[in-house]
Amino acid sequence: MAGAETEDADPPKGTSNPAARGLRGAGYTCLDDLVGVPAAELKKLHGVGPKALTVIQAELERTGRSLG
Template identity: 40%
Template sequence: MRDKTPTPAAESDFPVKAGKPARRALIAAGYHQLADLTQASDKELLALHGVGPKAIRILREALAEKGLSFKE
């Protein structure tokens, strides 16, 4: 029987549309919530394996909906 405890990815509020590889890369790098991404620039996040331009666009839109943005 599979353990039903939530995985770290399930605890994040990253948009599903960003893709699993991007969400996993962000969590592995220590970012667990959208608000955490305000501490990084889009260029820093693009350097993570699994995070591409599409994920950045989706994350930027999600941040903007909350009145947040990437670090300049």
């Protein structure tokens, strides 16, 4: 199980450092934390813009999940 946690422990590859810091600062520490979260809520975070949302959504969809 530790391998699965490690895989989702960081923001998806391609997410900028400011977006990664904004996500972590808001308590989103792994990809699983983002499932069902409205994109509008994430857009309010510092550093999280259209590119970061596109990257996050694509990674979630790769695993059969999505934003809210």
